[in-house]
Amino acid sequence: MPQRLRASFYQRSEIEEIARELLGKVLCTHLDGVLTSAMIIETEAYQAPDDKASHAYGNKKTKRTEVMFRSGGHAYIYLCYGIHHMMNVVSGGKGEAHAILIRAVQPVVGIQTMLQRRQMTRVEPRLTSGPGSLCQAMGIKTTDTGINMLDSNSSIWIEDHGIEIAAKQIIAGPRIGIDYAEECAAWPWRYFVDQNPWVSKPR
DNA sequence: CGAATGATCGGCT
């Protein structure tokens, strides 16, 4: 039976473990009255305060990043390039501004709804491959930021379907689109499932 | 108050 991830999963300090273990878990949304779910295939860890790529670098707290300082299990969603929504899983304890970006998922439930939201007619990898795309497919908006996924009646949550991704199938590499972060850009905090067609493009 | 800047995507060449 699918089971929602509990506080003990999110509220650890080892963010790289959480990012790795999120692979194979199932992200679910119940928005606009429609249920959709998809298996997580690709993640990236952002670990403040030392990570220059994180919005909370140096523990810089603003109105936007405030959500990241909450306890693990909240959803941090923001707009990038004026168009794209990004879904992050807040982790660690309260005051630790750690977050994990979900970069790609594999559709499970509500594929027709995803196609409509993306204005597509055929199922192809770009339906949910890439952080902006998967948010659009699952109906996630910036106004959903701050949702507590630990609430049993929240509209966004993550389930464990008992799917294990073998360690040898998990590839770690540098994160995408953060060249400005200098030495942090090389840190191998991107995790994805080897050979999976839903992994987002660059590599 | 104005300007610069992205954790990107998709259409066009």
Added chain:
DNA sequence: GCCGATCATTCGA
């Protein structure tokens, strides 16, 4: 494979 869209947020004046 490259280029332009597009806007919330942040920072400097």
